[in-house]
Amino acid sequence: MGISFNEQFDQHGAWRRDFALRLKQLGEWTRTHRLADSAVQAQLQRLEAQVRADKVTVAFVAEFSRGKSELINALFFAGYGRRIMPAAAGRTTMCPTELGYEPELPPCLRLLPVQTRLQPLALAEWREQAEQWTRLPLDLRDPDGLAATLAMVSEVIRVSQDEARALGFWHDESPEDNPLPDAEGRVEIPRWRHALINLTHPLLEQGLVILDTPGLNAVGAEPELTVSLIPQAHAVVFILAADAGVTRSDLAMWREHLSPPEGTTASRLVVLNKIDTLWDALSSPEQIESQIQRQRALSAEMLGVPEAQVLAVSAQKGLVAKVSQDASLLAASRLPTLEDALGQGLLGQRRAILQQAVSQGVGGLRQELGRVFNIRRRDLAEQMLELNGLRGKNAAVIHSMRLRIEQEQGEFDESNARVQAVKSVHLKLQREALHPLSTGNLKLVLTQLTLALRQPGLKLGVRRSYAEAFAELRRVLASTVQASGELQSMLSSSFKQFNAEYGFSLQVPNPPDMSRYEADLARIESGHLQYLTFSHALKLAQPAFAERLVRALGTRLRVVLESAASDLEAWSHAAVAQMDSQVRERRRSFIRRLEAIDRIQQAASSLAERIAEIEASEAKLQQLEKQLRNLTDDLLEAVDQVPARQPNETLSA
Incomplete structure (x- = not known):
């Protein structure tokens, strides 16, 4: 069995750390030998920022009750030994939720009230107004307390139909999509517009960003999701229910918000979740497998993606298997297949882009330092010519x-x-x-x-x-x-x-x-x-x-x-x-x-001494050039390598 997505991402993080360390050593070397002029320093800083700040965003999108939050728990948070993201029956993720790591902040949950939709500010602008967010601390040593706090993303409030209409949750032209009014005519809407979760989680610290989105009605009400956050994700995981396949609302969400431009389907993965609902004691394994493959083929045809990008899993069984360390149940859940697709596809593609950019940067840095060496070599030649004269x-x-x-x-x-x-x-x-x-x-x-x-x-x-x-x-x-x-x-x-x-x-x-x-x-x-x-x-x-x-x-x-x-x-x-x-x-x-x-x-004797000094400087310059070649060759070699996880490094799942 291949290594999990967590392990592959951990290796990606180890590669970035290893490269950043080698880059830091090169920077110190240039400063020691007075080679770091402003152009060289700028090249080094851009390279380091490019590697350290590299983010990999995975967006999970689904209609309600498809097991999306459970899938996130199974993929990333099984190491806590319990569910961290709320994943009960019915609607759980009521507002878009981003999980990431910001080192300048302590672990916390930040919630933006849904009433901010009434004001003409984009979500990106609200991010800069910290005082408008409700901020709650997270205790990572207490999994139960952590889960209880994160459950707040599921909170709802009841408002009048006029308020729901103003906030984007009531549409007179499509009454079938509206929430059901209670006896007083009030309807249930999310309490929060957006949630930001800051965790010191190994994968998040290494640049993974997880975007958990609500169903069609809520996604459509927040255009910034569909025109900014989701399109900018490096991979979009669209979750369906294996027993239902592509429903009308699933198809509407896909066509209106997720369907990729022609020829760019590689960034989309479709997950048929809850295959355990097909594990019927009255059906043979062959019959169950035939039903799963039929659903995969039909879903791929309806969504217009290659069948290889439609994967069937059981997130719930996968989570249970990881927590209980049941290898046979984990294999039956097929979760490792999805992890491998994310790791090889998403991380492989992201690493290739980063490697190409870094290789170009190292080449530019080598060229810039080579120019400095040429200047020094010419000056030494001029001095030697004068002294010999x-x-x-x-x-x-x-x-x-x-x-x-x-x-x-x-x-x-x-x-x-x-x-x-x-x-x-x-x-x-x-x-x-x-x-x-x-x-x-x-x-x-x-x-x-x-x-x-x-x-x-x-x-x-x-x-x-x-x-x-x-x-x-x-x-x-x-x-x-x-x-x-x-x-x-x-x-x-x-x-x-x-x-x-x-x-x-x-x-x-x-x-x-x-x-x-x-x-x-x-x-x-x-x-x-x-x-x-x-x-x-x-x-x-x-x-x-x-x-x-x-x-x-x-x-x-x-x-x-x-x-x-x-x-x-x-x-x-x-x-x-x-x-x-x-x-x-x-x-x-x-x-x-x-x-x-x-x-x-x-002193007349100084002429010979000075000529000897020039010769020594030329030899030193040749030595520095050799060291530069070795250091930059080492960097370029590191670009193409993905170091294995060290034995003392721990994984989250």
């Missing part, structure tokens, strides 16, 4: 050479004005390149779309407004690419002159690739187009829903543009930082050359 010369010749070096130094100092002029032009072009990506410009781009979504009644022109907004955003990225090209051309021309006149080795790196942000825009647009169909027309007519939708859209687009701006700014900074680095190295070279002349003037 002094052999057998008298004091007057030596003094004349000192005057020549001082003259070169003075001429070089005058170049500072040209360097500053280039940096000034660079800063102006950088601002021009970044401006289209600013939050203020995004608001301008979305003005017409915002007005279209906020108009009362049916949104007749909203599809055209969407198309125009996203077309303008694509033009924004195109203008950024053009501006970065102009910036690259200006720097290339200036660098060429500096290289010719001052012997620099300046080289402008290629601008960041904006195509991935264009792909992000395409995914966001595709996700939002689902709300422009006839089936959502009445929902869009509700001002509160339309307001939340446009705010969710703005929040997600801002993240995309800010990420693009961050990449562009980092590239621009790295390019111009080369000038500062090489100017500093050249000034140090002048100081070393003058010091050598002064020592030779004081």
